[in-house]
Amino acid sequence: xxxxxxxxxxxxxxxxxxxxxxxxxxxxxxxxxxxxxxxxxxxxxxxxxxxxxxxxxxxxxxxxxxxxxxxxxxxxxxxxxxxxxxxxxxxxxxxxxxxxxxxxxxxxxxxxxxxxxxxxxxxxxxxxxxxxxxxxxxxxxxxxxxxxxxxxxxxxxxxxxxxxxxxxxxxxxxxxxxxxxxxxxxxxxxxxxxxxxxxxxxxxxxxxxxxxxxxxxxxxxxxxxxxxxxxxxxxxxxxxxxxxxxxxxxxxxxxxxxxxxxxxxxxxxxxxxxxxxxxxxxxxxxxx
Numbered sequence: 001x002x003x004x005x006x007x008x009x010x011x012x013x014x015x016x017x018x019x020x021x022x023x024x025x026x027x028x029x030x031x032x033x034x035x036x037x038x039x040x041x042x043x044x045x046x047x048x049x050x051x052x053x054x055x056x057x058x059x060x061x062x063x064x065x066x067x068x069x070x071x072x073x074x075x076x077x078x079x080x081x082x083x084x085x086x087x088x089x090x091x092x093x094x095x096x097x098x099x100x101x102x103x104x105x106x107x108x109x110x111x112x113x114x115x116x117x118x119x120x121x122x123x124x125x126x127x128x129x130x131x132x133x134x135x136x137x138x139x140x141x142x143x144x145x146x147x148x149x150x151x152x153x154x155x156x157x158x159x160x161x162x163x164x165x166x167x168x169x170x171x172x173x174x175x176x177x178x179x180x181x182x183x184x185x186x187x188x189x190x191x192x193x194x195x196x197x198x199x200x201x202x203x204x205x206x207x208x209x210x211x212x213x214x215x216x217x218x219x220x221x222x223x224x225x226x227x228x229x230x231x232x233x234x235x236x237x238x239x240x241x242x243x244x245x246x247x248x249x250x251x252x253x254x255x256x257x258x259x260x261x262x263x264x265x266x267x268x269x270x271x272x273x274x275x276x277x278x279x280x281x282x283x284x285x286x287x288x
Contacts, residue, residue, distance in 0.1 A: 004082040005112045007091045008201075010045065012117035013166045014094050014150075015127040017183040021117060023222060024194065025090060028213040035216060046081060047092040049156045053077045053084075064155030071100050075107055082110035090115075094150075094158045097169040097176075105159055112177070115197065116170045119183035120274050121163045121262050122281065126253035136258055144265045164269040182273070184247045190214050251284065260285035 010025075012018045019041075026036045026044035036043060046053075054062035057076035064070050081091060095105045121143060129139040142148050143163045151157045160166060171180060179200035186193045191210065198205050215221070250259065263270065263281045270277060 002083075004079060004110045005108075006082045006085065006088050007078075007110050008088055008112055009106065009114040010090050010092045010117070011106075011114050011170055012094065013119070013124065013160060013163050015124050015131055016117045016119035017181075017186060018092055018094070018117055020186070020217070020219065020222065021115070021181070022090070022092060023217045024213055027217055028194075028209060045090045045092060046084070048074075048078060048081065048095065049152065049158060050077075050081070051154060051156065053080050054154075054156055056080055062154060062156070064157075066155075067100060067149070067157060067159075070151075070155060070157045071103055074105075075103060078107050078110050088112050094160055096159050096161050096166050097173045098159070098161075100159070106173075108175070113200075114170065114173075114176055114178050115200075116167075116178055116180050117183065118167060118180060118273055120247070120250075120277060121266055121270075122250035122254060122259060122277070123183075123247060124163065125258070125262060126250060129253075136254065140258060140261060143262075162265075164266045167269050167273065187247055256285050 010018055010022060022041050022045050023036075026041050029044065030036060051062070054073055054077045057073045057080055062073060064073070093106070097106050099105065125136060125139055125143060128134075128143065129136050132139060132142070134142070146162050146165060148160050148162070149157055150160065161169075170176075171178065177200075179197060181193055181197060191214065194210060194214070195205055254262075259281055263285055270281075
């Protein structure tokens with residue numbers, strides 16, 4: 001049997017920059033003179049919620065209602081995704097690393113490596129609230145719920161769980177070749193962020209192509225594409241997918257009480273991945 005360890009996961013908790021990175025990679029690896037807009041990313045990357053792979057795995061149009069039904073099909077769907085290209089390829093996921101009834105959510109047998117994207121939870125919350133059309137307190141409830149799951153209308157699911165568990169489980173997965181990219185670092189110094197990524201992937205850096213691709217996939221450029229052509233991955237109730245693309249917007253979006261709750265819930269992981277935010281969030285939260 002051929003080796004199916006071909007998937008390089010593009011993994012993240014929702015609203016942590018996954019589509020932005022997918023757009024960069026899709027365009028960087030295009031032949032000279034060719035580019036992919038935000039509605040053509042599927043030509044380069046895929047995701048673990050693709051309906052066609054679940055249909056093929058089920059042998060019929062897949063329709064599920066329970067986690068058990070989804071997990072009965074997911075491993076075969078992941079094998080089909082892995083086999084869909086002859087070499088290593090990028091696959092988006094928002095699922096946690098973990099097991100359900102002894103079955104891996106992220107199958108080691110199809111996994112070559114992972115690029116894991118992190119965004120601070122104070123900025124994730126308002127972005128996630130816009131995406132889900134939820135009130136802020138409701139989205140914080142979701143981010144702190146260890147059983148949080150999203151299912152599309154056909155029952156294809158994403159097990160996200162808590163923000164901190166998601167990070168902890170991916171970054172401590174045994175035997176997984178992993179590269180972590182923080183959203184805030186990609187904003188502050190994108191050139192260095194992607195140089196480090198290419199080092200992990202053991203690929204040379206084409207300086208001219210890197211410069212062109214960063215310009216073509218800047219947040220402003222992606223916003224322009226969405227205004228002019230829409231974005232088919234945007235939920236129907238969501239006004240704009242590429243909304244702000246900045247760090248620190250949480251100060252205007254959260255109350256002190258909400259910031260205090262996020263800080264208290266996720267403090268150990270914040271200490272590990274966002275130590276520079278500990279003082280500012282404590283001061284903002286005050287006595288809330």
